[in-house]
Amino acid sequence: MAMSHQRIAQNAEALKKNLEYGTELIAWLDQQKVEYAYVGPGEHNVWNIRIHLPKDLRQVFGVEREVLVVATKFENVQPRLLNHVADGLKPPSVESDMCILVGNNLNPDQWADEEKGLGFNLIPVNRSELQSGTAPGMAAVLAGHLARVDHFAFVRPLNNKAAFFGRSQDIQRIKALLTQGQHVGVFGLKKAGKSSLVNRIALELREAGWSIIQIDLQREGTAADNLRRLLLQRTLDEADRARFVGSRIAGSQAVDAVSQSRSAWVDQLDYALALHRNAEGVLIVIDEIDLLLPGRTFEAATTSEAQLATIGVLQQLRGLTDDLHNNRARKSPVLLTAGTDADLFGSSFIEERPNPLWAMVDFHYLGPLDLAETSDMVRTLGRRSGLNFTEGSVIHQLFDDYGGHPLVTRTACSSIHRRVKAEQVPYSVSTQDVVRVAKRPGPKTAPQLARDIPQQFMALFPDEAPLLRPLLEGGTELINPDDAPYAVEYGVLTEDGRLRLGILRRG
Template sequence: MLSPFLSGFFITWARLRKEYNTELKIFFLSPEQNIKESYGFENEVMLVYAPFKSMEPRTLQAVEQIYSQSPAKGRVETLNYFLVSDDPKVREWLDTYTSSRQESRIIVSFTRKELEENRGNTWFVRNRLNEQFFGRDLFNYSLPLIEDTYFFGRQQLVMEYLDAIKRKENKAVFGLRKTGKTSFLFKLKRLVENEKIATVLYFDCKQPDIRKSRWFELLEEIATLLKKHFSIKETLIFDDKIASKSFFKLIQYVKNRNKQVCLLFDEIEFVSFVAKLDSHWHHDFIEFWQTMWSCQSQLKNFSFIISGVNPSVIETDIVNGVQNPLFGIVSHRYLTGFSEDEVRIMIRTLGKRMGLKFDHFSISSIFKWYGGHPLLTRLACSWLNTTLSAEAQKPIDINNEIFEGSLKNRG
């Protein structure tokens, strides 16, 4: 079964692993130099053999668990792996399973039977790699990233905010639309949970069920989630009079268990005194954040991170004649575009796996043209992929002249 991989790879590690009640055979393959250059591999590639007659979601769930553990973590490629199955329809199953999962890794699949039938074919694995890698547009995604697979840049900022959560400090991040604020929050949430620093709850404040809530109803929603997470049975009343007291009591329960809570509020403008759609937040803002401020100042096991476009929610000192509870207790940063180095890493990492080789000058021009904006940069590279793929066979070398020419074609 492994013979076709020996033309281009060395097997460096192998184990039986059991996750999600599924036993898999795991191999690490070290690519030869020509394979590294052709497909952009920098680390070893994981090969998973699932010896079952039919594919099930738990197989891929088990693989994700293996990715998060030693020795795979930090050692193997994160964007792709090989999957071998006894299921003759493994490719069709994967196409269906991953079609709705925008961020799924590139899974290069084989049946055991076809590998055994191609033991002497030195090009079999490479042809499959070309088919899987060069046929997918990895630049073409625009939704917030809920997984680490395609998250690039922001490492220094992530570490700064992670340290703030460890110290139970509040932070805010602001920036233009589509600069990656939500993806940043999801990344932070994953890290906090992986390191077991705190229980993290994320709230998208533009959701109608949240922005239409009164301040005490939103407190009750947060409390319901916390009670469920910590298995707290006590009944607490959340109405306009004692909601703050009930919330304080709940956070105290959590503190007594020596646990920490961090709340993430995205699109904060929708539940603030600048809200355009729900005017009750012009007044409810004070009640809600006074509760948060009081809990944090007294119990010390509680913090929050907010994000949005308009920093006035924390920079305005007086709201409706009352001190703004967020004024002076939330430090913030503006989320700007990627640095040129971050743009270069993203473009080259994704481009190589698609058969696109960007040279230094083309990437510099892309960075200058789009200012490091993550979404605009990806869309531009996606457009290049679409137009160039129709004209030439991959792999394709992209220089500055090709990029500059594409600007004219786009008008």
């Protein structure tokens, strides 16, 4: 139910009395000719205001719904404040990707990276400027922030739904397999979005009542003892988090003791998994799984034998899950892994030894985004960054140049954003902007990243490299896609056998 004008006026008066700069804040908003939809107190000395921008600003910035304004006494943006903002952006009547944050000496550089990962703009207005009468107008506040924050320039794995785009078919297929009790391995090129995808699936399953145990081998190491410790400790921690038990099951000393013995570890892990009997399911996520292949890590203490020992830990885990799968009274955990090279599960031999993990997972190859997904990503991130990609020809040009590969496409758009000044925001992107970026030389540019994609692929799949080289060197424009199936799966080739990235076809 909408808040009445009388209630809004009453709450605005209460805000003026209870917030040190409340009078100045309401006066500033009135000067911007906004319409109030809601005014009310929140937790932690925070006030929430929802406003409609005046018609001219709505048209300029493409903002039709209510804009959330959060007024706080905090000087630093704390996690609880970010959670408060995220909750305030959930109602369908509210713009989901922007919040005006009013507070003391706010420094947006402190939260810039986190802001991109959260998927919304946190636009600062400082209390001191309100009280001194020097606060800029709403148009300048919005334009200045959008020009400064480049939402395309974010390369870490995503953990927030609002920052994630596309992959609906991938998500549906993988979730269906996991629900059926099938282990799944997600494989694709570097920066294709594998980690973000498994994070998204883990988040959705957790919301559905699953227990989630997550491990990142790149960040946490590949040593066998460490993997045993992490699997056991996080299974216990997750049981505590979900309150499946009344008290702590095992402290760090107990984990240290049982991790010294393989049999004790398996028995203890079996016991820890039994604590999750009230969960809808148990998912074990292991990212960067191909680091377990001999020769794939630079850890000083790691040798082929050490990596094979860690593969032995997964062999034990496989045996345990198989036993539990055949026990109707127990829930068997399922494994979701991500990596670039599928050989850990696809090769029958590793280091001339039979591979105990062969055919353990269902393979899911992650290619680029399709045109609709690319359009959604570019237009949404563009809107958050002050760029308008309204012309369909611009989206088609980006898709033809970079084939829907997320990192390369975002890098191209980021290059456009860096050339835009605050007074140009919102900036309408043209095909000339895209062409200019495609001609830009240098490392870490979109053209260079595009050229790296087939090189990275050929290093992973040397058997298909001889087929790709004539395409890259201009000797031919088309090959039989059946001869290079992985190049199609990984998004290097189109389904009809052409180079997927148009920028490579044009040299």
